[in-house]
Amino acid sequence: LAKTTQPISMDSYEGQEVNITCSHNNIATNDYITWYQQFPSQGPRFIIQGYKTKVTNEVASLFIPADRKSSTLSLPRVSLSDTAVYYCLVGDMNTNAGKSTFGDGTTLTVKP
Amino acid sequence: DTGVSQDPRHKITKRGQNVTFRCDPISEHNRLYWYRQTLGQGPEFLTYFQNEAQLEKSRLLSDRFSAERPKGSFSTLEIQRTEQGDSAMYLCASSFSGTGEMEAFFGQGTRLTVV
Numbered sequence: 001l002a003k004t005t006q007p008i009s010m011d012s013y014e015g016q017e018v019n020i021t022c023s024h025n026n027i028a029t030n031d032y033i034t035w036y037q038q039f040p041s042q043g044p045r046f047i048i049q050g051y052k053t054k055v056t057n058e059v060a061s062l063f064i065p066a067d068r069k070s071s072t073l074s075l076p077r078v079s080l081s082d083t084a085v086y087y088c089l090v091g092d093m094n095t096n097a098g099k100s101t102f103g104d105g106t107t108l109t110v111k112p
Numbered sequence: 113d114t115g116v117s118q119d120p121r122h123k124i125t126k127r128g129q130n131v132t133f134r135c136d137p138i139s140e141h142n143r144l145y146w147y148r149q150t151l152g153q154g155p156e157f158l159t160y161f162q163n164e165a166q167l168e169k170s171r172l173l174s175d176r177f178s179a180e181r182p183k184g185s186f187s188t189l190e191i192q193r194t195e196q197g198d199s200a201m202y203l204c205a206s207s208f209s210g211t212g213e214m215e216a217f218f219g220q221g222t223r224l225t226v227v
Contacts, residue, residue, distance in 0.1 A: 032214070043116070043203050043218025044155065087154050092214075102154030 004088045004103035011109050018075045020106050022088030025069050033064060033071045034089040038105070044087060048073070075108075083110045116219035118204050124225045125194055132190045133222045137206030144187050145216065146179055147203040148172065155203055161187060162209060194226045 005023040012018045024033070032051055036044035048055055050062040050071070061074040075082060085107050091100025117136040125131050137144045142163050147155035158177070159169045163184035173179075176194075181187040191198055201223050205216040 034214075036218075041220070041223075043205070043221050045218065046215045049215065100157065102156070104152070104154050 003101065004090055006086075006088055006103050006106045008104070009107040009109070011111060012078055013111050014079055015077050018078050018082075018108060018110075020073045020075075020086055020088075020108070021070055022073070022090075022103070023070045024088070024090045027068050027090050028092075030092050031090050032092055033062065033068075035060070035062065035071075035073045036087045036089060036102075038085045038087065044102075047086075078108075078110045080110050080112060082108065084108060116204055116206050116217050118202075118219035118222050120222055121220065122223045122225075124227060127196060127226055128193055130190065130192045131194055131224065132188055133202055133204075133224075135187045135189070135204030135206075135219060137186070137204070138217055141206035141208050141217070142184065143207045143209050143216075144181055145205040145207075146187070146189050147205065147218075149201040149203055149221070150199075158189075191224075194224075196226045199224055199226045 032049055034049040035047040037047050038044040048057055048060045048062045050064050052064050052068060055062045063072040085105040087102045087105045089100055089102050116138060119134045123131055145160040146158040148158055149155045156172060157170050158173050159179050160167060161181040164181050176192045179189045201221040203218055203221045205218040207214055207216040
């Protein structure tokens with residue numbers, strides 16, 4: 001099982017760039033890295049997914065080094081509404097959902 | 113399509129009672145997942161279906177838990193003889209299987225409180 005390790009919490013201010021790193025030392029060859037955002041009393045929401053190098057979409061970037069043992073979610077110019085828990089998920093839900101594990105997440109607090 | 117729908121949103125039950133939750137996935141999605149989440153922790157995988165077939169079950173899914181997905185559409189998760197330790201948020205997600213990138217869409221969950 002690809003266990004993930006993330007910081008428990010992070011604080012930031014509006015307009016800053018936030019980088020959240022996830023360690024996943026025993027990631028398997030077929031595993032993807034996916035990040036989800038969760039607000040209180042809601043289900044997780046997909047942010048971004050990658051396999052290697054860099055992926056960018058309209059809300060975030062995902063940086064994955066060559067050894068794939070870690071990944072960094074980058075949120076540009078955060079706002080108060082980005083205050084949430086961010087989960088790094090490693091695995092391949094298509095073929096092995098049971099081994100795709102969410103960690104305990106990083107609680108990001110954005111301050112004015 | 114309004115996304116993944118779960119019903120009820122909240123359920124309070126007495127210990128020992130049976131409860132059933134329903135999940136309606138996004139209509140074109142063939143995969144459906146159930147997760148359990150307790151306060152301060154990430155979601156834990158319980159089981160998943162591809163169409164009507166239950167392909168994987170976690171060891172967390174004791175024999176008091178059963179999930180079905182008749183006709184490959186909506187799914188139900190039943191907990192028999194509930195215990196206080198079953199109190200949690202039960203999340204359903206759906207996706208369309210394929211190669212490469214896979215995005216799962218989660219419902220808002222059913223919060224179960226066993227008293």
